[in-house]
Amino acid sequence: MRETAERIRKKKVLQGRLLKAALKLVAVCLVFVTAIFVSWSIFRIKTITVENYTIYSDEEIIQKVMTAKTDKLSILFWLRMQSEKEVKIPFVERIDLELVDRNTILLTAYNKLVTGCVKVMGGYMYFDKDGMVVECSSELIDKVPLITGLKFDQVVLYEMLKVQKDSLFDTILDLTRLVLKYELPVTEIAFQSNYEVILTCKGHRVLLGKQNSYEFAMGALSGIVASLKEGKYQLDMRNYRETNQNVVAKPLE
Numbered sequence: 001m002r003e004t005a006e007r008i009r010k011k012k013v014l015q016g017r018l019l020k021a022a023l024k025l026v027a028v029c030l031v032f033v034t035a036i037f038v039s040w041s042i043f044r045i046k047t048i049t050v051e052n053y054t055i056y057s058d059e060e061i062i063q064k065v066m067t068a069k070t071d072k073l074s075i076l077f078w079l080r081m082q083s084e085k086e087v088k089i090p091f092v093e094r095i096d097l098e099l100v101d102r103n104t105i106l107l108t109a110y111n112k113l114v115t116g117c118v119k120v121m122g123g124y125m126y127f128d129k130d131g132m133v134v135e136c137s138s139e140l141i142d143k144v145p146l147i148t149g150l151k152f153d154q155v156v157l158y159e160m161l162k163v164q165k166d167s168l169f170d171t172i173l174d175l176t177r178l179v180l181k182y183e184l185p186v187t188e189i190a191f192q193s194n195y196e197v198i199l200t201c202k203g204h205r206v207l208l209g210k211q212n213s214y215e216f217a218m219g220a221l222s223g224i225v226a227s228l229k230e231g232k233y234q235l236d237m238r239n240y241r242e243t244n245q246n247v248v249a250k251p252l253e
Contacts, residue, residue, distance in 0.1 A: 043073040046103040054092050054111040055141055061109050064089050074105055091126075091135055115176035116189070118147050120155050129180070131161045131173055145179055147172060149191035168195065178218040196238075201225055205252060209238030216242060 050058040065087075070076040081097045089095075091112050098106040112134055114126040126135040126144065136157055140146060150172075153162040163169045168191070175197065179186045188200040197214070199206040202225055208217055217240045224235065224247055236248040 043075045043102050045072055045074050045077065045105060047100075047105075049100070049104070049106045051106065051108040054109045056089075056092075056109070061095070061107060064092075065095060065107060074099055074102055077105065090137055091141070114141075114144055115180055116145050116147050116172065117141070118150075118152060118155060118161070120152070125155045125157070127161055129173065129177060131169060133157050133159060133161060143185070145176060145186045146188045147176075147191075148188060149193075165195075171195075171197075175214060175218075178214055182218055182222055184218065184222055203232045204228070205232075205234040207234065207236045207238050216240070220245070 048062055050061055052058050052061055054061065056064070065081075066072075066077065068077075068080060071080065078097055078099050081095070087093070087095050091114065093110045093112045095110070096108040098108070100106050112126075113128055114135060115129050117124045117126040117140070119125075122138075124137050124140055124146075125133050126137065126141070127133045133155060134157075150168060151164050153164060155161065161169060161172070163172070172189070175189050178184070179189075184201060186199050186201045190198045190200070192198065194210070196210045197208040199208060199221075201221060204225060206221065208214060211217070217237050220240070221237070224237075228249065232252040233249045234252055236250075240247060
């Protein structure tokens with residue numbers, strides 16, 4: 001009889017402990033659920049503004065940045081972005097995030113400044129204004145001129161371009177710098193066997209030849225292209241100088 005009563009007592013004690021543990025667990029769950037509900041109500045992102053200086057659309061930037069489930073809460077999204085030291089998005093240098101208020105964020109995306117690219121084994125290697133290869137991609141990006149007609153001794157990511165002739169390296173950088181400076185819609189910079197330069201600009205074929213400086217010709221090119229009638233032309237600017245501003249234009253077949 002005593003053993004039975006002792007067992008009953010121990011059983012009640014155990015049940016009491018289990019009940020307390022269950023109540024604590026329920027309380028913790030309630031606190032957790034309440035915290036989530038309150039956080040969702042207070043910090044849920046309602047508005048995203050994008051200041052975009054990249055090749056991507058605003059929607060693409062948002063999709064590429066907001067990759068975690070917790071990113072829907074502004075404070076957690078901000079904390080995650082602060083902890084990540086670098087942005088792993090092709091052609092994007094950095095993305096700044098500003099908490100405008102608890103429901104509104106501002107994303108500012110900055111492009112890597114690429115001035116040209118070369119094709120290597122079916123892919124494209126992009127370089128900056130100093131000739132440093134900064135990105136690789138399987139796609140040819142708009143508004144970045146493709147350099148053709150040259151053999152490159154070495155094209156390695158995060159290293160300088162190595163061209164068959166040192167002087168050509170300076171010519172490439174000079175031409176790509178001028179394309180950027182004058183905002184020219186050049187899609188290709190082609191070097192011939194004698195290293196004369198031919199541009200493809202808005203579908204027109206522009207013969208630049210071999211010059212000590214291309215500054216004057218490139219500075220005038222935008223206005224010349226804008227003055228053309230309908231159709232595509234070959235523009236001979238090999239002798240275009242301050243003292244000779246004649247351009248021979250022939251329709252392309």
